[in-house]
Amino acid sequence: MLARGARTAIQLSFARGAHLVVVLIDREMSQVAASVRAAEIEMQLRSSIDDKIRVVIKDRCFENWLIASPEGFTRQRSRYAYPDKIEKAAVPNKADRVADPCRLINSAMSKGQYDKTGDAAKILRVSNLDSLAANSRSFRKFLAVLGDPAYATGSRQP
Template sequence: MVLIDLEDRIDCPGSFATSIARAFAHHTNVPVRVVVKHCCFENWLISDPRALMGARFKVTKAFESAVAPNKADNVTDATRLLNSIARGKDYHKRADAVAIANKLNPDAMARNSRSFRRLLRLLGHGQYLRQSRNPV
C-alpha cells in the first residue's frame, strides 16, 4: 500500500492514485494499492476533534462545525485551523502530530473524512468494503 498526500497538487486524487499505481505496475509485479490523502495529513488529524481535546488544543464549536460532519477533507488549510485552537505555541508538524495520532479514533475520523474512509476500504474494513463515499 502506498499512502501519499495531495498537498498542493492540482490533480484529482483518484487520477493521481491511478498514475502512481500504473508507474508501480510498469516496474514490478507486486500488487500495489494507492491511497492519496486529499490535501494534507493534518486534515486527518482534525477529523477527530475529541483527539485534539486531550492534547494541547482548545476545540471550539467553530472548529467542530468546520470539520463535522464529513467536512475535514474540505478544510483548505488544516494547519492554520490547528494553529487557531493551539494553546501556547503554534502546531508543530512532528511533535503535535504524534500526540494527536496517539489519541485518534478511526471510527470518528471516518465520519468526517472521505479520504480516510477510502484508506479503510482498501485495508479491508468491514463497514467500507462496498463504498467509502459516505460515512456509515
C-alpha cells in the same frame, strides 16, 4: 519518476513478507482529482514493480486526517483551548475540504505553534478512528484499501 524512487522500499517490503504495499501520498494543492492521480500512480508502480501495490491519495495533507477526529483536540484542552473551531470546520464529513488544516490547528491552540512531529503523535493517541472515518473520505478510502469490511462497497459515504 515516483516508481524509480519507491522501488527499493517497495521491494524490501515484499522481501520482508508484505502481501500488499500501500503507498500513501499527500494531494497537497494538486488540481488533479485524487482518484485520477492515484490510479495513474498505481498503474505506473504496478507495471514497473509489482501488481500487489495500491495507492491512496490523502486529501490534502496528513493534518486533514488529524482534524477529522475533533476528540484528539478536545481531550487536550491545556494545549488546544478552542477545539470547537476544529469540530466546526471538520464535522460532518468536511475534514478533507479544509484548505489549510495546520492554520486551523494553530487557531485552536492556547499558545505556541503546531509541531508536525510532536503534536501529531499526541493527537492521534487520543483520536477516534470512527470519527476519522466519518469525517474524511480519503481516510475511508485508506481503510477500504486495507480491507476494512465497513468500506468493502466503497468509501463515498461514512
